[in-house]
Amino acid sequence: MGADSGGGTVTGGVETRDDELAARLRLVVGRLNRRIRIDGSETLPPLQLSTLVTVEQHGPLRLSELARREGVTAPTMSRVLSALDEQGMVERAADPGDARGVLISIAGTGRACLQEVRSHRTALIARRLDRLDSAQRAALVAALPALEALLVPDED
The missing domain is CATH 1.10.10.10 (Winged helix-like DNA-binding domain superfamily/Winged helix DNA-binding domain)
Structure with a gap:
């Protein structure tokens, strides 16, 4: 168990934390990319x-x-x-x-x-x-x- 980047502690296994991190990263990168494509109007x-x-x-x-x-x-x-x-x-x-x-x-x-x-x-x-x-x-x-x-x- 260790501190996460938000200052809290990681409860549960590393796999859960990695899964959550992967899901959040996928979501934010995908949405940001989509927003840039839409706003870019290439x-x-x-x-x-x-x-x-x-x-x-x-x-x-x-x-x-x-x-x-x-x-x-x-x-x-x-x-x-x-x-x-x-x-x-x-x-x-x-x-x-x-x-x-x-x-x-x-x-x-x-x-x-x-x-x-x-x-x-x-x-x-x-x-x-x-x-x-x-x-x-x-x-x-x-x-x-x-x-x-x-x-x-x-x-x-």
């Missing part, structure tokens, strides 16, 4: 935006690899890429390793779009941070390393 649907980020981070990629990374079918990814291509957000080039294949990379327009979305979302979060008192802000700063550690992929 012109690109979430899957197109996610696809652009994936291509930016890991590209150039083949359609099949992009579909796998995004967790969608190849036909769905094909439609997403067609929409992004029409807007000039991505570029297609022949795969030098396979003449039948095409590699997708991000275009300058796509990079500019992502920068605009990121700037807008950062401003939205900054406005929400302004609502917090100094102790709450300090708690967030202290929690950032732990939250960032949650982003590390599980080892399989």
